[in-house]
Amino acid sequence: MSVTRVTGRVRLIGTGRTSRRLRAPRRWWAELAGSAALLSVVVVVALWLHNKGLRGFAAPGGAATSIGRVTGLVASDLLLLQVLLMARIPWVERSYGQDTLARRHRLVGFCSFWLMMTHVVLITVGYAQSGGTGVVAEIWDLVATYPGMLLAAAGTVLLVLVVVLSIRLARRRQRYETWHLIHLYAYLGVGLALPHQLWTGADFVASAPARLYWWGLYGAALGAVVVFRVGLPLYRSAYHRLRVHAVVPEAPGVVSVYLRGHRLDRLPARAGQFFLWRFLDGPGWTRAHPYTLSSAPSGDLLRITVKDLGDGSSRAATLRPGTRVLVEGPYGALTADRRSGARKVLLIAAGVGITTMRALLDEFAGSGAKVTLLYRIRRPEDAVFRTELDEADRRGQVRVIYLDGGRARPGSWLPARFAQVSDLAALRWLVPDVAQHDAFLCGPPPWMAGVRATLREAGVGPDHIHAEEFAW
Numbered sequence: 001m002s003v004t005r006v007t008g009r010v011r012l013i014g015t016g017r018t019s020r021r022l023r024a025p026r027r028w029w030a031e032l033a034g035s036a037a038l039l040s041v042v043v044v045v046a047l048w049l050h051n052k053g054l055r056g057f058a059a060p061g062g063a064a065t066s067i068g069r070v071t072g073l074v075a076s077d078l079l080l081l082q083v084l085l086m087a088r089i090p091w092v093e094r095s096y097g098q099d100t101l102a103r104r105h106r107l108v109g110f111c112s113f114w115l116m117m118t119h120v121v122l123i124t125v126g127y128a129q130s131g132g133t134g135v136v137a138e139i140w141d142l143v144a145t146y147p148g149m150l151l152a153a154a155g156t157v158l159l160v161l162v163v164v165l166s167i168r169l170a171r172r173r174q175r176y177e178t179w180h181l182i183h184l185y186a187y188l189g190v191g192l193a194l195p196h197q198l199w200t201g202a203d204f205v206a207s208a209p210a211r212l213y214w215w216g217l218y219g220a221a222l223g224a225v226v227v228f229r230v231g232l233p234l235y236r237s238a239y240h241r242l243r244v245h246a247v248v249p250e251a252p253g254v255v256s257v258y259l260r261g262h263r264l265d266r267l268p269a270r271a272g273q274f275f276l277w278r279f280l281d282g283p284g285w286t287r288a289h290p291y292t293l294s295s296a297p298s299g300d301l302l303r304i305t306v307k308d309l310g311d312g313s314s315r316a317a318t319l320r321p322g323t324r325v326l327v328e329g330p331y332g333a334l335t336a337d338r339r340s341g342a343r344k345v346l347l348i349a350a351g352v353g354i355t356t357m358r359a360l361l362d363e364f365a366g367s368g369a370k371v372t373l374l375y376r377i378r379r380p381e382d383a384v385f386r387t388e389l390d391e392a393d394r395r396g397q398v399r400v401i402y403l404d405g406g407r408a409r410p411g412s413w414l415p416a417r418f419a420q421v422s423d424l425a426a427l428r429w430l431v432p433d434v435a436q437h438d439a440f441l442c443g444p445p446p447w448m449a450g451v452r453a454t455l456r457e458a459g460v461g462p463d464h465i466h467a468e469e470f471a472w
Contacts, residue, residue, distance in 0.1 A: 033092055037081050040217070044077045045070065047210045061129030068122030075115035076214075079159075080221045082108045087224035088232075088331065090268075097333035098274075099469040113163045120156065155192025233328040240267055242325040244279070245301070247317065251384045253308040254352070255317045256294060259325060264300055271296040271336065271359035272440075272468075275329035277304070279319055288328065289313065294355035294385075296362030305384060307352040334440065334468040336363040343438045343464065345369045346431060347398075348451055350376040350413070350443030354384050357442055365397040372431055376403045376413065376443065401430060413450040423454045435459035441467040 048070045056062040085092075085105040093101065128138040143153050242261040250256050261267075269275075276288035294305035306316035334356060339345060345364050349357040354375055364371045377383050383402060393400040405415035412418070418426040427434055439455050441448045448467050455465050 033095065040077055040081060041074060043213060044073045047207065047213060048073055051207050051210065059130065061126040061131075063126070064122045064129065065126030068119050068126055071115045071122065072119030075112045075119055077217070078108050078112035078115065080217050082112060083221045084224055087221070088228045088328070089224055090228070093331055094333050097468050098331050109163065113159065116156070116159070151192045152196040158192070229328075233326070236267065237326040240264060240327075242302070242327060244319045244321055244323040244325065246321060247319050249317075250305060251382055251386075254305060254384050256303055256305045257316055257319060259302045259304070260300060261302075264297060264302060267297060267302075267330075269293065269297045269302075269330040271363045272334040272356055273330035273332040275304075275327045275331070278326040279315070280324040280326065281315070281319060284315075292332075292356045293330075293359045295359050296366075305352070305355045305358075332468055334360075334442070334466060336360060336367070338440075338466045339364075339369070339438045340464055344433070344436055345371045346434065346437040346439045347371065347373045348376075348439060348441050348443075349373070350447050351382075352384070353442030353444075355442075357440065358385050358388070360440060361392065361398055365392065371398040372437070373398050373400045374403055374430065375400065376415070376447070378404065378406070380404050411450060413447050413454070423450070424457045427454050427458055438464045438466065441465070445469050 053066055053070060056066045082105055085101055085108065096104075124135055124138050124142065127133075127142065128135050131138065133141070240261040240263065242259050245258040245260040248256045248258065271293060274290055274292040276290055278285055278288055289306075291304040291306055293302060295303045306313050308314045308317065347357040347360060347364075357373060357375075361371065361373070373389065375383065375389070380402070383389075383404075389398070389400045392398045403415050405417060408414045408416050408419040408423075412423055414423055414426050421429075431437065434455070435458060437460065439451075439460055441451055443451075448469070452465055452467065456462070
């Protein structure tokens with residue numbers, strides 16, 4: 001492998017020009033978005049009632065048909081909200097964070113799915129009862145003769161496939177890149193499943209307010225996907241013209257990839273955020289890889305650090321200088337803006353989670369904050385950025401504590417040398433004034449859960465514990 005080293009590759013922490021500072025999203029953005037989502041369901045039910053949705057209960061099959069219609073309407077509304085949740089709308093991303101959005105996307109998706117299945121069953125049963133036919137014959141009649149129903153059936157099959165593959169057990173067996181590709185079919189499923197309502201749905205044909213609402217929601221979902229999932233990434237990739245500048249080994253199985261491009265000072269990225277990267281180095285370039293920035297972005301240079309996890313990440317070590325790069329992002333909300341006033345800063349990282357903490361160091365050290373870093377590793381040689389961290393420690397920009405070794409005991413997030421004391425006692429010994437800190441965490445989710453519990457025991461309030469899990 002040919003490796004090109006960066007001249008003066010270790011940018012001193014807290015120096016250099018960083019990209020333009022983003023305004024922190026206001027809390028009311030998240031509250032407004034959540035309220036709008038709940039209001040949309042209320043509007044859907046109100047429109048159904050306005051269109052005499054309750055009057056059909058008395059007719060043969062009317063109860064099943066009426067309930068089937070309202071469940072279908074709510075399912076459609078939730079399906080479109082689900083698309084909006086993951087449309088990568090920047091101010092929504094920064095308000096919630098990627099992990100929170102992913103959890104809500106999953107919850108809304110499963111609710112929408114089961115309501116959609118209920119809609120299919122009840123509508124079929126209701127139509128069969130009103131027409132005096134069998135259920136199987138009614139299914140054939142609906143699919144074969146009603147406008148848009150054949151497309152809806154195909155879309156439903158695609159959505160069922162996506163939901164099945166999103167179940168936790170199935171999701172754990174997939175690479176992120178595979179899951180991401182499969183979920184693109186969800187957009188096709190939505191596009192095929194929903195239009196039949198506009199052509200045959202009684203709640204659309206007879207009501208101008210309903211048509212206005214639904215066309216508006218369809219347009220918003222489609223517009224968000226086109227603008228933020230397609231248009232904005234293509235624009236940023238074309239404008240910034242990113243290319244691999246160098247690949248540098250950091251630790252066993254870990255490399256840093258340095259990238260240069262045009263006017264990177266105009267890229268609205270912050271330390272702590274991640275991008276989806278596509279390296280145009282040959283077959284497989286279409287698969288997006290999520291990597292966090294491992295240093296604060298500067299006016300002419302970006303850095304990501306990749307560990308070989310056997311899921312396609314090994315290709316990072318073979319990238320050649322000059323390789324073109326397509327990007328989506330930045331995403332994520334684990335930025336320095338979460339710090340509360342003049343509180344001290346505690347960074348706690350495990351494994352490759354040091355990449356996020358290393359980037360945040362640039363911003364915190366530059367602001368004059370008192371910073372402590374707890375870095376959990378198995379072996380001393382596994383420490384990534386050791387030279388940079390030790391230099392920053394020597395200059396007094398951060399106090400670095402390496403926590404190397406095997407686990408102290410089952411459930412502990414600390415190494416074996418703390419086996420004789422509780423995690424709480426060890427944390428208070430390492431950081432005596434821990435309750436006065438804002439804590440930023442990055443590492444495996446079970447490990448972060450243990451750290452978070454210990455911080456709470458030590459008196460750090462939930463508003464001062466900041467973490468963002470890469471969820472999908």
